[in-house]
Amino acid sequence: MIELNFFHGKKVFITGHNGFKGSWMCRVLTGVGAEVIGYSLPTPAGINLFDIADIEGKLHNVIGDIRDFDHLKNTFTIAQPEIVIHMAAQPLVRDSYQDPHYTYETNVMGTVNILECIRSTSCVKSFLNVTTDKVYLNNEWCWGYRENEALDGFDPYSNSKSCSEIITHCYKNSFFSDGHLPISTARAGNVIGGGDFATDRIIPDCIRAQQVRQPIKVRNPLSTRPYQHVLEPVMAYLMLVQRQWEDRAVSGWYNVGPDDCDCVTTGQLVDLFCRLWGEEATWENHTEINAPHEANFLKLDCTKLKNTLHWAPRWHIEEAVEKTCEWAKVWLAGGNIHAVMDKQIDEYVKG
Numbered sequence: 001m002i003e004l005n006f007f008h009g010k011k012v013f014i015t016g017h018n019g020f021k022g023s024w025m026c027r028v029l030t031g032v033g034a035e036v037i038g039y040s041l042p043t044p045a046g047i048n049l050f051d052i053a054d055i056e057g058k059l060h061n062v063i064g065d066i067r068d069f070d071h072l073k074n075t076f077t078i079a080q081p082e083i084v085i086h087m088a089a090q091p092l093v094r095d096s097y098q099d100p101h102y103t104y105e106t107n108v109m110g111t112v113n114i115l116e117c118i119r120s121t122s123c124v125k126s127f128l129n130v131t132t133d134k135v136y137l138n139n140e141w142c143w144g145y146r147e148n149e150a151l152d153g154f155d156p157y158s159n160s161k162s163c164s165e166i167i168t169h170c171y172k173n174s175f176f177s178d179g180h181l182p183i184s185t186a187r188a189g190n191v192i193g194g195g196d197f198a199t200d201r202i203i204p205d206c207i208r209a210q211q212v213r214q215p216i217k218v219r220n221p222l223s224t225r226p227y228q229h230v231l232e233p234v235m236a237y238l239m240l241v242q243r244q245w246e247d248r249a250v251s252g253w254y255n256v257g258p259d260d261c262d263c264v265t266t267g268q269l270v271d272l273f274c275r276l277w278g279e280e281a282t283w284e285n286h287t288e289i290n291a292p293h294e295a296n297f298l299k300l301d302c303t304k305l306k307n308t309l310h311w312a313p314r315w316h317i318e319e320a321v322e323k324t325c326e327w328a329k330v331w332l333a334g335g336n337i338h339a340v341m342d343k344q345i346d347e348y349v350k351g
Contacts, residue, residue: 002235002238002239002242002349003242004028004031004032004238004349005032006242006245007029007032007033007034007083007238007242008032008033008034009033009034009035010034010035010082010083011034011035011037011079011080011081011082011083012029012034012035012036012037012081012082012083012084012085013037013039013076013079013081013083013084013085014026014036014037014038014039014084014085014087015038015039015040015066015084015085015086015087015088015110015114016039016040016066016086016087016088016089017036017038017039017040017050017059017061017087018038018040018041018043018048018050018055018056018061019040019050019087019091020049020191020193020195020196020197020198020230021087021130021191021230021233021234022038022040022050022087023048023049023050023053023055023195024049024193024195024230024231024234024341025085025087025234025237025238026038026050026055026058026059027053027055027341027342027345028231028234028235028238028345029238030055030058030059031342031345035059035060036058036059036060037059037060037062037075037079037081038059038060038061038062039062039064039066039072039075039088040062040063040064040066040088041063041064041065041088042063046197047197048195048197049194049195049196049197052195052331052337053195053337053338053341054338060079062075066088066106066109066110066113066114067105067106067109067110067113069113069116072113072114072117073113073116073117073120076117076121077117077120077121080121080123081123081124082123082124082125082126083124083125083126083127083241083245084114084118084124084126084127084128085127085128085130085237085241086110086111086114086127086128086129086130087130088106088110088114089106089107089110089161089164090102090103090106090107090157090160091157091198092157092198092199092200093134093155093157093158093200094199094200095157096155096156096157096158096160097155097156100156103156103157103160104156104160104163106160107157107160107161107163107164108160108163108164108167110164111129111163111164111167111168112167115167115168115171118181119171119175124181125181125182125245126181126182126241126242126244126245127181127182127183127184128183128184128185128186128237128240128241129164129165129168129183129184129185129186130185130186130188130233130237131161131164131165131185131186131187131188132153132157132158132161132187132188132189133145133187133188133189133190133226133255133257133298133299133300134153134154134155134157134158134161134298135151135153135158135161135162135165135187136149136150136151136152136153136162136187136298137149137150137151137152137153138153138154138297138298140297140298141297142297143299143301144255144257144260144299144300144301144302145255145298145299145300145301146255146301146303146304147187147252147253147254147255147304151165151166164185165185165187165253168183168185169253171183179248182244182245182248182250182251183251184240184244184251184252184253184254185253185254186233186236186237186240186254186255186256187253187254187255187256187300188228188233188236188255188256188257189225189226189227189228189256189257189258189298189299189300190225190226190227190228191227191228191229191230191232191233192227192228192229192230192320192321192324193229193230193231193320193323193324193327194323194324194326194327194328194330194331194337194340194341194344195327195331195337195341196230202218202266202269202270203269203273203321203324205217205218206270206273206274206277206281206283207324207328209281209283210277210279210281210328210332211332215282215283215284216270216273216274216281216282216283216284217283217284217286218266218267218270218283218284218285218286219286219287220266220287221265221266221267221270221285221287222265222266222267223265223266223297224263224264224265224266224297224298224299225263225264225266225269225298225299226257226258226262226263226298226299226300227258227262227263227264227269227317227320228257228258228262228313228315228317228320229315229319229320229323229324229348231315231344231345231348232256232258232313232314232315232320233256235348235349236254236256236305236309236311237256239309239311240254240305240309243309250308250309252304252308254302254304254305254308255300255301255302255304255305256300256302256305257299257300257302258313258316258317259313259316260299261316261317262313262316262317262320263299264317267283267285269317269321270283271283272317272318272321273321273324273325276318276321276322276325277325314348314351315348323344326340326344327340327341327344
């Protein structure tokens with residue numbers, strides 16, 4: 001599905017590189033000999049995958065705010081990257097309700113800033129903006145959204161990522177219309193996997209509950225989401241970056257999600273987690289009253305990605321949860337995180 005050796009020796013500039021997805025991507029790229037330049041805020045205090053996996057020593061780690069255009073441009077000019085993957089964002093729905101100004105500054109102006117850096121140079125050969133499945137105007141339909149449907153996320157996070165998409169479309173049409181630079185966006189759904197310690201995410205909540213041997217508190221067991229292992233979108237992003245480098249005609253807007261069988265309710269996901277974790281893991285319904293709005297049903301139609309890039313998910317929901325449990329048990333036991341990540345990357349690539 002993907003030839004990772006393509007990235008050997010290439011300069012890859014990643015914003016938001018020390019987040020959950022970014023850390024897995026950096027582990028993949030540095031493992032195949034890419035020269036990675038990461039630009040992000042400092043890793044958050046406390047436990048985080050970037051530190052646990054000792055990724056910093058394997059790349060050029062630049063601490064910076066995506067809103068600081070002058071610093072970003074100076075870093076970019078020095079780096080002269082060939083590939084740019086933009087993942088820096090304020091990524092949480094609930095945090096966006098608490099601080100919408102910061103959310104829009106980061107997710108909207110951050111996109112403008114990275115595109116301005118690209119516009120001012122000639123070194124970039126492939127650009128990908130990573131957004132979210134939440135960019136769509138969500139009508140709670142039972143079918144998956146396609147790339148040509150309306151963008152209008154409801155909450156400040158989702159809406160700011162819709163704006164990020166529209167900005168990318170505008171720059172592509174206004175400044176790169178001659179096609180010399182392939183530009184794409186990728187709209188991925190909810191991801192799970194080892195090393196996600198974020199708040200208000202169900203699988204991290206499950207693992208935290210097992211750490212203290214308490215029942216898992218589930219606040220919205222009936223909400224339906226498309227869940228996939230983190231390596232699914234990471235590998236899809238890299239495949240898209242590679243393929244549009246080789247053939248500019250494939251650049252565009254892509255959904256990246258699991259198959260319909262992996263679109264489950266939160267309650268079903270937690271049931272699966274408890275079964276695979278064992279050790280008498282249980283959960284309790286803690287449905288919230290007057291909670292901030294979150295979508296109840298959302299899934300993607302990924303036909304375009306499958307047909308254009310001949311991509312298909314490799315790990316379905318049970319395998320994704322199983323791999324997450326495997327990683328978490330190694331971590332809780334003080335085991336070798338490098339080894340379990342490299343093992344799972346190798347298993348994924350080999351299929």
